Amino acid sequence: MRTGRVTVLAGGVGAARFLRGLLRVHRPADVTAIVNVSDDFTLHGLHISPDLDTVTYTLAEQINTETGWGRADETWRVLTELGRLGGQDWFQLGDLDLALHLFRTQRRSEGATLSEVTSEIAASFGLELRLLPVSDDPIQTRITPAEPADASEIDFQDYFVAQRHGIAVRSVRFAGIDAAQPAPGVLDALSTADVIVAPSNPFVSIGPVVGVPTIRDTLARRRDSVAAVSPIVGGASIKGPAGAMMRDLGHEPSVVGIARLYVEFAGTLVIDNADRDLADAVADAGMTPVVTDSIMSSPERAAALARTTLEAVSGQ
Amino acid sequence: MRTGRVTVLAGGVGAARFLRGLLRVHRPADVTAIVNVSDDFTLHGLHISPDLDTVTYTLAEQINTETGWGRADETWRVLTELGRLGGQDWFQLGDLDLALHLFRTQRRSEGATLSEVTSEIAASFGLELRLLPVSDDPIQTRITPAEPADASEIDFQDYFVAQRHGIAVRSVRFAGIDAAQPAPGVLDALSTADVIVAPSNPFVSIGPVVGVPTIRDTLARRRDSVAAVSPIVGGASIKGPAGAMMRDLGHEPSVVGIARLYVEFAGTLVIDNADRDLADAVADAGMTPVVTDSIMSSPERAAALARTTLEAVSGQ
Numbered sequence: 001m002r003t004g005r006v007t008v009l010a011g012g013v014g015a016a017r018f019l020r021g022l023l024r025v026h027r028p029a030d031v032t033a034i035v036n037v038s039d040d041f042t043l044h045g046l047h048i049s050p051d052l053d054t055v056t057y058t059l060a061e062q063i064n065t066e067t068g069w070g071r072a073d074e075t076w077r078v079l080t081e082l083g084r085l086g087g088q089d090w091f092q093l094g095d096l097d098l099a100l101h102l103f104r105t106q107r108r109s110e111g112a113t114l115s116e117v118t119s120e121i122a123a124s125f126g127l128e129l130r131l132l133p134v135s136d137d138p139i140q141t142r143i144t145p146a147e148p149a150d151a152s153e154i155d156f157q158d159y160f161v162a163q164r165h166g167i168a169v170r171s172v173r174f175a176g177i178d179a180a181q182p183a184p185g186v187l188d189a190l191s192t193a194d195v196i197v198a199p200s201n202p203f204v205s206i207g208p209v210v211g212v213p214t215i216r217d218t219l220a221r222r223r224d225s226v227a228a229v230s231p232i233v234g235g236a237s238i239k240g241p242a243g244a245m246m247r248d249l250g251h252e253p254s255v256v257g258i259a260r261l262y263v264e265f266a267g268t269l270v271i272d273n274a275d276r277d278l279a280d281a282v283a284d285a286g287m288t289p290v291v292t293d294s295i296m297s298s299p300e301r302a303a304a305l306a307r308t309t310l311e312a313v314s315g316q
Numbered sequence: 317m318r319t320g321r322v323t324v325l326a327g328g329v330g331a332a333r334f335l336r337g338l339l340r341v342h343r344p345a346d347v348t349a350i351v352n353v354s355d356d357f358t359l360h361g362l363h364i365s366p367d368l369d370t371v372t373y374t375l376a377e378q379i380n381t382e383t384g385w386g387r388a389d390e391t392w393r394v395l396t397e398l399g400r401l402g403g404q405d406w407f408q409l410g411d412l413d414l415a416l417h418l419f420r421t422q423r424r425s426e427g428a429t430l431s432e433v434t435s436e437i438a439a440s441f442g443l444e445l446r447l448l449p450v451s452d453d454p455i456q457t458r459i460t461p462a463e464p465a466d467a468s469e470i471d472f473q474d475y476f477v478a479q480r481h482g483i484a485v486r487s488v489r490f491a492g493i494d495a496a497q498p499a500p501g502v503l504d505a506l507s508t509a510d511v512i513v514a515p516s517n518p519f520v521s522i523g524p525v526v527g528v529p530t531i532r533d534t535l536a537r538r539r540d541s542v543a544a545v546s547p548i549v550g551g552a553s554i555k556g557p558a559g560a561m562m563r564d565l566g567h568e569p570s571v572v573g574i575a576r577l578y579v580e581f582a583g584t585l586v587i588d589n590a591d592r593d594l595a596d597a598v599a600d601a602g603m604t605p606v607v608t609d610s611i612m613s614s615p616e617r618a619a620a621l622a623r624t625t626l627e628a629v630s631g632q
Contacts, residue, residue, distance in 0.1 A: 078414050078418065082418055099403070102361070103398055105361035124400070
């Protein structure tokens with residue numbers, strides 16, 4: 001098992017699977033995950049942190065493996081009754097999942113920061129890595145649909161869940177990001193460790209992490225110690241709307257497009273064998289390409305991907 | 317079945333049972349219940365209205381008949397998991413019950429008033445009476461324990477649930493009550509109907525209803541049309557801490573003590589056969605006594621009590 005400090009920038013499902021692989025080949029106590037919070041939202045009065053929860057449930061082996069989100073062995077007593085009452089039941093909140101949101105909301109109402117609650121939750125679930133929200137300050141993803149021409153901004157969950165990310169996107173912004181301070185430990189974890197950008201959506205998962213000004217500056221100074229895993233394989237995203245968003249927002253939906261997005265803060269891009277023909281173009285875009293099997297169809301394959309990425313970023 | 321407008325001032329369990337009896341003998345569409353909200357509190361980010369919920373569940377025949385509060389056929393998936401996470405699980409929130417709190421909290425976050433949400437909930441549960449919170453403004457019961465001498469104020473739920481009302485009380489006050497406006501419909505329901513004060517705790521259920529200044533003034537002008545059912549029988553409360561609180565706060569724990577508390581806003585006091593010897597003392601205290609069987613050990617007995625009370629207040 002490898003050792004040494006490693007920090008992973010993470011969104012939800014893809015990052016969670018990558019981290020699960022990483023923890024099989026690297027000492028968990030040496031790993032820090034810095035997780036996107038711009039999808040966080042309040043529903044029914046509850047503070048919901050989708051990416052933090054997906055990472056937590058996945059690493060605790062309590063994820064619903066069919067959906068990739070939510071808890072295994074979940075039940076739906078509350079949501080079913082809420083629907084009967086005429087309440088909003090478009091966001092699937094299972095009973096076990098709800099308990100976590102109640103816990104987070106109560107602790108925050110008592111004055112705990114999101115990082116403090118996240119640390120408590122990670123301990124409850126027996127996680128051995130360090131899990132940090134990117135910021136304790138609010139960062140909120142806002143999406144402007146492409147149609148109609150005068151469409152108003154909508155919240156991320158409205159786009160992602162209610163609309164099932166089935167609409168074209170004109171623009172994405174992160175309200176609050178310029179004023180957001182990195183959570184305690186974030187800059188330190190980025191300054192002294194090998195850094196991996198997990199295969200997450202570049203716009204709505206990685207964007208609102210690297211878009212925090214001090215984080216961007218820190219990474220830019222250390223780009224030789226930063227390797228990203230491409231979320232795009234064969235011109236499409238493995239999961240979710242990353243590919244479609246790249247097209248919508250005027251980027252080439254390929255590993256080359258990813259390289260152009262990441263080149264300022266990451267030196268290495270891990271791409272799939274399917275994209276080996278684009279390795280030279282990735283290099284031309286300014287990133288060192290590493291070609292491997294990047295499809296995480298099993299924990300073993302995720303572990304192999306993590307090992308290759310670690311070797312690329314650490315130079316050994 | 318009787319008809320004509322009747323308005324009931326209500327707390328939780330005792331009032332709910334009285335109302336269930338009343339609706340057996342009086343046309344439900346003519347009945348308004350004005351319910352105490354000073355026990356309302358926020359936990360896990362959720363707006364919880366214990367008295368409104370107890371009345372709703374009881375009248376919908378969905379109450380847990382063993383406890384007198386909470387839902388029948390309840391499950392505890394969320395609370396069990398919350399306890400595992402180290403969360404606050406001292407307030408028993410079942411899965412079905414939680415759905416209602418989620419609904420209320422979400423609707424209020426959308427701008428609905430408590431009365432509006434209460435009306436929606438009553439419709440969902442198929443209630444035929446009109447259910448009104450006493451106010452849409454916050455009224456919060458604060459209890460000062462008798463011991464130690466320098467004890468600080470505590471919240472009502474801390475006293476009632478966490479401490480199981482097992483401590484002596486030095487004083488009770490209702491934060492916000494002087495500024496509270498009656499909810500829409502409340503003053504009208506008190507101005508034109510026969511009014512019944514349900515057998516609820518005089519200090520922490522009825523007190524924070526009749527203590528709203530405009531309500532107190534309205535009732536005082538109509539005391540001949542107001543009948544109260546004593547919550548004290550044989551010198552003790554049927555349920556809960558009313559008897560102990562009367563002693564703690566320097567009142568005689570008897571129907572006479574109740575008469576002295578209610579005389580300014582109610583003309584008639586319905587007392588139990590067990591207290592028939594105190595009828596003259598009730599009259600001396602300024603209220604017209606009506607002696608009957610007031611123990612609501614079954615819905616039929618509650619219905620008989622309601623009928624007697626209606627006859628007393630309407631004069632027929």
